[in-house]
Amino acid sequence: xxxxxxxxxxxxxxxxxxxxxxxxxxxxxxxxxxxxxxxxxxxxxxxxxxxxxxxxxxxxxxxxxxxxxxxxxxxxxxxxxxxxxxxxxxxxxxxxxxxxxxxxxxxxxxxxxxxxxxxxxxxxxxxxxxxxxxxxxxxxxxxxxxxxxxxxxxxxxxxxxxxxxxxxxxxxxxxxxxxxxxxxxxxxxxx
Numbered sequence: 001x002x003x004x005x006x007x008x009x010x011x012x013x014x015x016x017x018x019x020x021x022x023x024x025x026x027x028x029x030x031x032x033x034x035x036x037x038x039x040x041x042x043x044x045x046x047x048x049x050x051x052x053x054x055x056x057x058x059x060x061x062x063x064x065x066x067x068x069x070x071x072x073x074x075x076x077x078x079x080x081x082x083x084x085x086x087x088x089x090x091x092x093x094x095x096x097x098x099x100x101x102x103x104x105x106x107x108x109x110x111x112x113x114x115x116x117x118x119x120x121x122x123x124x125x126x127x128x129x130x131x132x133x134x135x136x137x138x139x140x141x142x143x144x145x146x147x148x149x150x151x152x153x154x155x156x157x158x159x160x161x162x163x164x165x166x167x168x169x170x171x172x173x174x175x176x177x178x179x180x181x182x183x184x185x186x187x188x189x190x191x
Contacts, residue, residue, distance in 0.1 A: 012043045044072045051079035055086045058103035095119040097149050122158045
């Protein structure tokens with residue numbers, strides 16, 4: 001028996017741990033780490049936890065993970081609060097979307113991180129996932145944000161931009177550049 005086999009069995013259950021061990025054999029270190037975090041999240045959900053949020057810590061050079069913090073809860077409000085806390089501690093926020101990772105090295109390479117376009121991705125995801133539906137901003141946020149890095153303010157910003165580009169209709173409509181933040185409940189009619 002290897003040193004961490006007992007711990008893996010407790011965290012994942014014996015059957016899932018055995019499957020995980022065999023899956024890890026042919027993977028590179030980064031993929032192994034990602035698979036373990038993913039399986040841990042799935043295991044927690046299997047045990048009745050509805051919301052799981054991982055946060056990664058990197059070393060000073062930013063090239064190795066030192067540890068992960070995994071938050072788990074059955075309540076959306078707890079998930080939302082912890083997501084906001086973890087977002088504030090993230091090293092990177094390309095387009096205002098947190099990385100859910102702390103890396104002291106991130107300050108050395110800011111241009112690389114800005115190349116990511118996460119809000120553009122969010123607009124595309126919302127268009128395809130909610131096409132033809134009529135929902136409030138909060139309904140969209142609660143259905144779509146779980147397991148994704150986006151915060152409530154990201155949804156408000158993207159939905160306001162989509163409305164300005166006539167990609168969605170909101171009720172009440174924006175008046176004189178009024179933001180979605182002011183209009184707390186947006187009723188979205190997807191075109």
